[in-house]
Amino acid sequence: MKWLDILKDYQFYLKIEKGLSKNSIDSYSRDVKKLIYYLEENNIIVTPISITNDDIQQFIYTAAKSINARSQSRLISGLRNFFDYLVFEDYRKNNPTDLIESPKIGRKLPDTLSLEEIDLLINAIDLSEPQGERNRTILETLYSCGLRVSELINLKLSDLFFEEGFIRVLGKGNKERFVPINTQTQKYILFYINTIRVHLNIHKKYEDTIFLNRRGKILTRVMIFTIIKNLAVKAGIKKKISPHTFRHSFATHLLERGADLRAIQQMLGHESITTTEIYMHLDKSFLKDVLNTFHPRK
Template sequence: MKWNNALEDYQYYLKLEKGLSENSIDAYSRDIKKLINYLEVNELNVSAIKISHDNIQQFIYTISKKLSARSQARLISGLRNFFDYLVFEDYRTENPTDLLETPKIGRKLPDTLSLEEIDILINSIDLSLPQGERNRTIIETLYSCGLRVSELINLQLSDLFFDEGFIRVIGKGNKQRFVPINEQTKKYINFYVKEIRTHINVQKEFEDTVFLNRRGKKLTRVMIFTIIKNLAIKVGLNKKISPHTFRHSFATHLLERGADLRAIQQMLGHESITTTEIYMHLDKSFLKEVVNTFHPRK
């Protein structure tokens, strides 16, 4: 079996059997492509069926000089999943990555923004520009609904159930959930849709997409990252932030104000409560306050 054929089969498996998004499939594929490129550069004529533990160990050793421990761990995990698939399909009898040592990494949590920092970012947006109203609405929606960036750019007008107080979100694995939306965010979305979006020449296939670029097409993930990065630079925010920062801040602020962890799990679209627990980042002062408030023997 040629490498490209094995990779193509694996991609179909991830899409059809695992229900992963295109972004996740691309991420898994990049790990395999790095290995394929290494083999080609070093003129190692070994197939996906015949590649050995030693071949992969040497690949990891070579590429590790350019990667952090976290990136190495993620790469090894990606390769392990690929070879697990080959074993599952009976192409191989064993996984050559089983004996690889994964670098030990500490838990890295994203920065959390305070309410004041979020307000500063939003207030720095130039609302005299058409994209200003759009960008304010984007930040408000990311934060107040705790959306992933992919969920935001794929949000449809037909997903807005404002009378019921919810928006419909299509998350990872094409799973659907309904997320509550507050009055302020509804107001911003309504204003953007009725006063700004109506003046855009919407391209075919994007008539139902909420957030559009100036050419009338869906915004890209990169564009959302760029908008947020430029805002952070503009206000001199000394934190590394991304769209995910607003999602993390949304969940953290809710938990700090006493929201139930399982309710947060549902709103974030986490399949496991364990993911939500790891995701949360609480300081010791808040934990102390919880004990002092709720412990029966306080």
């Protein structure tokens, strides 16, 4: 059995059986491709069925020389999932990564923006250009709804339920959720749709997509990253920020103002509450206020 043949089967499994997005499938595939490349470079002749724990240990040891602990952990996790699939399909009797320990890593706290910094970024946008209105609407939507960048670029006109005060979002694993949207952000979206987007020569495939480039096609993830990076430089913000920073800021600011963690979990589309708990990186004074406000024996 050849590596690339089984990798194609694995990708099909991730898409059909697991319902993963293209980005997630690409991420899992990269881990396996790194192993394949290592085997070819070192002329190690093994198949997905015959590869041993020792082979993979040596690969991880070699990879560890050029990647950090977090990347090592991600790589091991990706390979473990791949070999779990082989066991599940009865190609193998055991998973050769079972005895490989991931490096200990601390839980990385996400960077956030203050309200002032968010205003600085938005104020740095040149609204005299057509894409300026679009970019302002993008930042407002990211922050007010806590969206992932993939969720933002795939947002559809048919996903807007403004009369009810919600937007429909297709998240990880094609899971649908409804996220509340404030009236101010609704106004920005409607203004962009009615004054900028309406004048674009929209590609037939993207007639229902909200945010488009000047050629009437869907924006890429890279383009959103570039827009935010350039605005950060223009606004004089030194933090390393990305579209995900707005999502982190959304959750943190809600939590700081007393929002329920379970409600934030639903809005973010986290499957597990433990993922949302990372936003509990708040100062002690806030926690003290929560205790004084809500404890029955304050």
